[in-house]
Amino acid sequence: MKNASLFAAAAATLLSLAACNNKPEEVSSTAPDPMASQLANAAPVELPPAIASSVTLRCNDNSLLFVEFFQGDKQVQVKTEKAGKATMLKAPEPGQPYVAEGGYKLTGSPKNVDVSLPGAGSKNCHA
Numbered sequence: 001m002k003n004a005s006l007f008a009a010a011a012a013t014l015l016s017l018a019a020c021n022n023k024p025e026e027v028s029s030t031a032p033d034p035m036a037s038q039l040a041n042a043a044p045v046e047l048p049p050a051i052a053s054s055v056t057l058r059c060n061d062n063s064l065l066f067v068e069f070f071q072g073d074k075q076v077q078v079k080t081e082k083a084g085k086a087t088m089l090k091a092p093e094p095g096q097p098y099v100a101e102g103g104y105k106l107t108g109s110p111k112n113v114d115v116s117l118p119g120a121g122s123k124n125c126h127a
Contacts, residue, residue, distance in 0.1 A: 053110045057125035065125045069110055076106055
C-alpha cells in the first residue's frame, strides 16, 4: 500500500509537469544602444594608409635617413635617427613633392630620394 501511494504521488507530479510549457525564458542583460540611430547614419570612416615600405637610406654626406612610405603615395614619415622623432610629410597629389612645415621637402622613391631638412640643407640619399 505504501508503494501504491508513492507511485500515485509520483504520477501526479509528472502529470502536472507534463502540462507545463517547458520552453526556457530568454533573458538579455544588454540594454538597447542609445546611439544606434546616430551610428547607422554616420558617414563612413577612412582608415589611415598602411605602410608600403620602410627603408634606411645612405645620404651623400654619409648620414642615414629613415623613411616610411605609405600606400596612396600621399605621405611619408622621415627620421634622421632610428629612435628619433618622426616628421610626417604630405603631398597634395601622388607624384608631387612631400612637404611639411619647417622646411621639410622630399621627392623620389624608396630607392632614391632628394630631401631638404631644416638645419641640414639638401641632400641626395639612396638605398
